[in-house]
Amino acid sequence: MAQTELNDAIKVAISANLGWGFELYDLIAYIYAAPYIATQFFPKTDYVASLLETLLLLVLGYFARPLGAILWGHIGDKMGRKITWFVVLLGMGLVTVAIGFLPTYAQIGVAAAALLVLFRILQGIFLGGEWAGGLTITAEFAPPNMRGLLGGVAQGGAGLASVFAAAAVALATVFAPTKDAMMAYGWRILFWFGAVPLAIALFVRWKIRESEIWLKKGKPAVERIPFLALLRRYWLFVIIATLVIFGESLIYYGSIGYFGTLLPLLGYGREGVILASLSAGLTWMLLGPLFGHLSDRLGKRKSILATYYAIAALTLYPIWILIAGGQLANLVIGAALMGMVFSSQYSVLPAWLAETIETKVRFSGIGFILNLGVAFSSFAPYISTYLLKSIGQTYGTVTAISLVTIIGALIALVFVLLSRDRCCQELL
Known part of the structure; x- marks a missing residue:
């Protein structure tokens, strides 16, 4: 591969990293702001009841994502990767920042909750194309022996999202140092801060070129309705891969992505949330490429994913015990271990998906699989919060939370073993 092509592949992977980081930042910002949104938009005498309604709204936004995936996958497979990928990032970013300007229940009554619902649905529709577009175009630019690495x-970017979130919480802490200040305006800072990663990601993304593989293999053979063609040819893999992503995402949304709501319920303050997010995020960013590269070197995706899921199932409970101990040092170590466990799995998924689905329906396939699996797993924060309220006590709490994540690891393990492995072969 020429140096110019390799440079382009690296640039695309970095752009995907930034876009995915911003997308997931939106989720983390919402969960971090959930304790304040709960009382501002869904006021009730019982705080946990308000929080549960807020987390159910998170689910609603995520069930808009498969619809967005079908829409943007259709456009991406028929009109090209670059323009689709740019538009979804811009739309997603504008809606995220706009949430920070919404009036509250005290100002306009029930209309505030209705607007929040509308904005979450719009976010879900745009999000349906962002992550999928990034993984699709990264795999299409990458050399066969570097798909895992890139x-x-x-x-x-998922780890980067935790770093962005830590920075946003730190900034909110400076400008809204008290609980009353966070309730009044501090939570809005978490959404306004999204303008920073958005601007960086848009700048990088504007400079990439169109996918050569799509120009050669996708554009000349474009399907009338790519999504229907996907279901005809890949229905079994769609089912298997969606269940893998469901299990995978149960781990994330029941752990790292849930830190902002979970850690205060375990007795940690904002300092603990910031440190845990930084620890998990930086570990993820540093080790993710290494785990992906390992799958390139071994020439295996399926078996290495299965190994990673088995390790997760065995280690998640002890890690939760460490985190629940109440000591900041143990929290930082536990969060880093969580980041390590999760990055090992996530790093291999782009190549595993892209190598199985052919070019002319790849955007639609990756988008639908990812977003449908994630939609069902977005119940994890709600379920964990409900279990926290129902069971109580530190170790009962840990058992409840770890159960959600361990079940996720086992589901992913079982179904990834049913898949094919086309590691490092030419893309179809």
């Missing part, structure tokens, strides 16, 4: 770079 996929790990792209997926490292």
Whole structure:
């Protein structure tokens, strides 16, 4: 591969990293702001009841994502990767920042909750194309023997999201140092801060070129309705891969993505949330490419994913015990271990998906699989919060939370073993 092509592949992976980081930042910002949104938009005498309604709204936004995936996948497979990928990032970013300007229940009554619902649905529709577009175009630019490595770079954006979130919480802490200040305006800072990663991601993304593989294999053979063609040819893989992503995402949304709501319920303050997010995020960013590269070197995706899921199932409970101990040092170590466990799995997924689905329906396929699996797993914060309220006590709490994540790891393990492995072969 020429140096110019390799440079382009790296640039695309970095752009995917930034876009995915911003997308996931939106989720983390919402969960971090959930304790304040709960009382501002869904006021009730019982705080946990308000919080549960807020987390259910998170689910609603995520069930808009498969619809967005079908829409943007259709456009991406028929009109090209670059323009689709740019538009979804811009739309997603504008809606995220706009949430920070919404009036509250005290100002306009029930209309405030209705607007929040509308904005979450719009976010879900745009989000349906962002992550899928990034993984699709990264795999299409990457050399066959570097798909795992560059996929790990792209997926490292999830770790970057935790770093962005830590920075946003720190900024909110400076400008809204008290609980009353956070309730009044501080939570809005978490959404306004999204303008920073958005601007960086848009700048990088504008400079990339169109996918050569799509120009050669997708554009000349474009399907009338790519999504229907996907279901005809890949229905079994769609089912298997969606269940893998469901299990995978149960781990994330029941752990790292849930830190902002979970850690205060375990007795940690904002300092603990910031440190845990930084620890998990930086570990993820640094180790993700390494785990992806390992799958390139071994020439295996399926078996290495299965190994990673087995390790997760065995280690998640002890890690939760460490985190629940109440000591900041243990929290930082536990969060880093969580980041390590999760980055190992996420890093291999882009290549595993892209190598199985052919070019002319790849955007639609990756988008639908990812977003449908994630939609069902978005119940994890709600379920964990409900279990926290129902069970109580530190170790009962840990058992409840770890149960959600361990079940996720086992589901992913079982179904990834049913898949094919086309590691490092030419893209179809």
